[in-house]
Amino acid sequence: MEFTVTHTDMNSHGRVGMIKTSHGDVKTPIFMPVGTVGSVKSVEARNLINDIDAEIILGNTYHLYLRPGCDILNRAHGLHNFMNWQKPILTDSGGFQVYSLSKIRKITEEGVFFKSHIDGSQHFFSPEKVIDMETSIGADIIMPLDECTPFSCGYDYTKESIKRTHRWLQRSVNHLKKTRNDHNRHQNLFGIIQGSIFKDLRKESVDFVTSMDVSGYAIGGVCHTEGNFNGLYDISGYVCSLLPKDKPRYFMGVGTPKDILECISLGVDMFDCVMPTRCARNGRLFTTNGIIQITNKKWESDFSCIDSGLDNYVSKNYSKAYLHHLFKNKELLAYQIASIHNLSFYLWLIKIARQHIMNNDYVQWKNDILQVITVRL
Amino acid sequence: MEFTVTHTDMNSHGRVGMIKTSHGDVKTPIFMPVGTVGSVKSVEARNLINDIDAEIILGNTYHLYLRPGCDILNRAHGLHNFMNWQKPILTDSGGFQVYSLSKIRKITEEGVFFKSHIDGSQHFFSPEKVIDMETSIGADIIMPLDECTPFSCGYDYTKESIKRTHRWLQRSVNHLKKTRNDHNRHQNLFGIIQGSIFKDLRKESVDFVTSMDVSGYAIGGVCHTEGNFNGLYDISGYVCSLLPKDKPRYFMGVGTPKDILECISLGVDMFDCVMPTRCARNGRLFTTNGIIQITNKKWESDFSCIDSGLDNYVSKNYSKAYLHHLFKNKELLAYQIASIHNLSFYLWLIKIARQHIMNNDYVQWKNDILQVITVRL
Numbered sequence: 072m073e074f075t076v077t078h079t080d081m082n083s084h085g086r087v088g089m090i091k092t093s094h095g096d097v098k099t100p101i102f103m104p105v106g107t108v109g110s111v112k113s114v115e116a117r118n119l120i121n122d123i124d125a126e127i128i129l130g131n132t133y134h135l136y137l138r139p140g141c142d143i144l145n146r147a148h149g150l151h152n153f154m155n156w157q158k159p160i161l162t163d164s165g166g167f168q169v170y171s172l173s174k175i176r177k178i179t180e181e182g183v184f185f186k187s188h189i190d191g192s193q194h195f196f197s198p199e200k201v202i203d204m205e206t207s208i209g210a211d212i213i214m215p216l217d218e219c220t221p222f223s224c225g226y227d228y229t230k231e232s233i234k235r236t237h238r239w240l241q242r243s244v245n246h247l248k249k250t251r252n253d254h255n256r257h258q259n260l261f262g263i264i265q266g267s268i269f270k271d272l273r274k275e276s277v278d279f280v281t282s283m284d285v286s287g288y289a290i291g292g293v294c295h296t297e298g299n300f301n302g303l304y305d306i307s308g309y310v311c312s313l314l315p316k317d318k319p320r321y322f323m324g325v326g327t328p329k330d331i332l333e334c335i336s337l338g339v340d341m342f343d344c345v346m347p348t349r350c351a352r353n354g355r356l357f358t359t360n361g362i363i364q365i366t367n368k369k370w371e372s373d374f375s376c377i378d379s380g381l382d383n384y385v386s387k388n389y390s391k392a393y394l395h396h397l398f399k400n401k402e403l404l405a406y407q408i409a410s411i412h413n414l415s416f417y418l419w420l421i422k423i424a425r426q427h428i429m430n431n432d433y434v435q436w437k438n439d440i441l442q443v444i445t446v447r448l
Numbered sequence: 449m450e451f452t453v454t455h456t457d458m459n460s461h462g463r464v465g466m467i468k469t470s471h472g473d474v475k476t477p478i479f480m481p482v483g484t485v486g487s488v489k490s491v492e493a494r495n496l497i498n499d500i501d502a503e504i505i506l507g508n509t510y511h512l513y514l515r516p517g518c519d520i521l522n523r524a525h526g527l528h529n530f531m532n533w534q535k536p537i538l539t540d541s542g543g544f545q546v547y548s549l550s551k552i553r554k555i556t557e558e559g560v561f562f563k564s565h566i567d568g569s570q571h572f573f574s575p576e577k578v579i580d581m582e583t584s585i586g587a588d589i590i591m592p593l594d595e596c597t598p599f600s601c602g603y604d605y606t607k608e609s610i611k612r613t614h615r616w617l618q619r620s621v622n623h624l625k626k627t628r629n630d631h632n633r634h635q636n637l638f639g640i641i642q643g644s645i646f647k648d649l650r651k652e653s654v655d656f657v658t659s660m661d662v663s664g665y666a667i668g669g670v671c672h673t674e675g676n677f678n679g680l681y682d683i684s685g686y687v688c689s690l691l692p693k694d695k696p697r698y699f700m701g702v703g704t705p706k707d708i709l710e711c712i713s714l715g716v717d718m719f720d721c722v723m724p725t726r727c728a729r730n731g732r733l734f735t736t737n738g739i740i741q742i743t744n745k746k747w748e749s750d751f752s753c754i755d756s757g758l759d760n761y762v763s764k765n766y767s768k769a770y771l772h773h774l775f776k777n778k779e780l781l782a783y784q785i786a787s788i789h790n791l792s793f794y795l796w797l798i799k800i801a802r803q804h805i806m807n808n809d810y811v812q813w814k815n816d817i818l819q820v821i822t823v824r825l
Contacts, residue, residue, distance in 0.1 A: 108773075108777050108779065109770070109773060109774070109777075109779075110774060110779045110781040112779065112780060112781070113780040113781060113784070114781070115762075115781060115784060115785070116765075117761060138773065138776060138777055139748070139769070139773045139776075143748065143749055143769065143773070146749055146751065147751055147767070147769065147770075152751075153767070153769070153770055153773075154770060155765050155766055155767075155770070371516070371520065372520055372523055374523065374524055374529075374530075384494060385492075388493075388532050389532055390524070390530070390532075392516070392520065392524065392530070393486070393524075393530055393531060393532070396485075396486060396515065396516045396520070396530075397486070397487055399515060399516075400485050400486075400515055402485065402486075402487045402489065403489060403490040403780055403783055403784070404487040404489070404490060404491070404492060406780055407490070407492060407780070407784060408492070
């Protein structure tokens with residue numbers, strides 16, 4: 072994998088770059104739609120390309136391991152073929168889902184025991200097994216197994232946890248080197264920086280991860296909810312300030328449009344979040360004019376298009392009144408149109424962000440546009 | 449509305465023709481996807497045109513009356529604009545839904561009282577009110593209010609019922625003439641032939657309906673379930689034999705691929721049915737090789753495309769294994785892909801049927817292809 076920073080904003084740490092993978096190039100900063108279990112919910116692969124301009128999507132190793140399973144993915148020659156998506160894919164390690172979805176688990180030095188959230192069956196992930204699964208999936212960028220510690224677990228546990236996460240990273244790097252010869256796939260392992268809200272632990276994690284032979288850096292364990300942790304910018308800014316500039320930085324699970332724009336100015340290059348699709352299914356639309364709860368009565372007879380500020384077909388050709396009607400009737404088309412719209416908005420936002428970094432007016436633009444797009448209409 | 453029969457099969461009553469409406473032409477025989485409440489379930493308007501080759505769709509007056517309601521549809525300037533579909537639309541009268549969905553109802557000479565299946569609110573449909581609603585909807589082809597009698601109601605009731613249905617048709621014709629000057633829409637009223645399984649009543653109905661100034665003939669009350677009434681071909685063949693040849697014949701709510709092909713050979717021109725989309729949502733796929741229950745284990749690792757015999761994107765580019773996986777995970781994309789596929793199959797089948805009528809080898813082709821497409825794989 073090749074990564075080049077082509078421009079850094081003169082007034083912030085925002086940077087524009089390009090990641091080259093064997094499935095194509097990705098312009099950074101980038102937002103990656105989440106394709107949990109081999110589909111970006113409600114969105115066809117064609118729409119991801121033609122409407123949304125998605126350049127890379129994310130797959131969840133935990134979900135794909137449980138269904139369809141590695142055997143099927145191996146026989147399909149990987150997730151790209153299986154889901155009919157020939158652009159780049161990034162897979163998480165499954166660690167976060169093990170901690171958030173599987174109620175019963177046990178973490179040992181060897182790995183993590185957990186029960187499937189689907190049928191309660193027992194499973195075990197080790198760093199090596201996760202790399203093997205990600206090889207079956209065949210993603211272009213892969214994450215190592217880590218422990219995603221909750222804020223509540225305190226300094227001592229976090230310190231112990233990051234040391235184990237580092238040992239797991241070392242094992243992941245070793246295992247990928249050992250197995251890389253067995254297959255032809257060009258997979259690039261990132262290292263994950265943990266350490267919760269503790270800056271000295273974050274620094275310790277940065278020191279370790281940057282000493283490893285990895286293709287990029289992920290910031291983990293900060294935020295998987297909507298902007299309710301004030302330290303989000305503090306921690307991500309601090310971590311970015313410590314990281315070398317020659318590799319991409321991926322803020323896992325972030326976030327709101329505001330969080331993304333703020334973190335871009337701190338030097339983050341890659342983002343993923345279920346927010347645009349999950350909000351879409353609940354009728355919450357991000358638009359170039361502000362936030363719309365399309366199920367509200369006020370949109371019932373608003374025959375203007377969903378968002379004239381976006382170029383994609385659905386935002387320009389379906390009216391707010393029609394989408395309101397589809398939601399009221401629980402028509403499946405509602406979720407489809409809303410999901411395409413919200414993802415188009417996210418990809419539009421990040422594309423414009425790149426232009427303003429190139430123009431060196433990113434900070435002013437960011438502050439101005441946040442005044443508009445965060446308004447509740 | 450103009451209708452021309454361009455060719456009649458030399459060995460059956462099958463005929464090829466063209467309906468011209470102000471929203472475009474429709475080649476017959478034709479299958480009309482059902483857009484119940486302003487959306488063909490799970491299918492975007494673009495897919496109807498680009499993938500499915502739909503030429504005309506159906507809207508349900510009963511559903512559209514309840515939601516979004518005529519006020520919204522008037523303010524949207526009709527259903528075409530509201531749902532972003534500029535090709536022809538046909539609307540049923542709502543009669544069938546009143547009888548099938550609304551448990552409490554009372555039929556009088558004036559019209560029918562019923563309770564909404566959504567909230568139990570009380571409503572009343574008269575022939576005049578239905579025409580007014582269909583004017584708000586603005587469909588190109590509209591159906592008059594009729595009574596759709598169940599087979600079980602006996603000869604005497606059916607005889608009484610068709611006489612009322614005929615009086616309602618007369619009122620519908622009168623009301624449409626009276627109100628046509630108030631708006632610019634070119635709406636074409638069909639007459640519905642009822643009479644249940646009683647041939648003399650069917651003949652009485654044909655005699656009355658053909659004496660009216662209507663643009664086409666619909667065969668009602670025969671079948672809304674899958675081929676479990678042996679008299680379906682008998683009745684439709686008999687009715688077609690009595691009908692003049694210069695107007696289109698529409699068999700309401702039919703049906704299976706077999707029913708459609710058989711009825712084409714009896715002289716029917718137009719069909720609609722929820723079967724392709726409803727079956728799709730249950731994982732039942734019609735393919736050029738036979739019927740597939742995609743949720744069955746046997747498709748789990750079949751990486752061949754859904755149907756190489758069809759030209760549309762989804763049938764050619766997504767595998768059976770992938771669609772199986774999406775269904776197993778209840779991913780909304782499953783319903784979307786399966787619905788596009790099944791409708792594509794229906795429109796493909798009817799397109800090929802037209803070619804074989806033109807070639808005068810329709811009957812042989814029909815018998816051959818039914819051997820293939822009705823097999824359960």
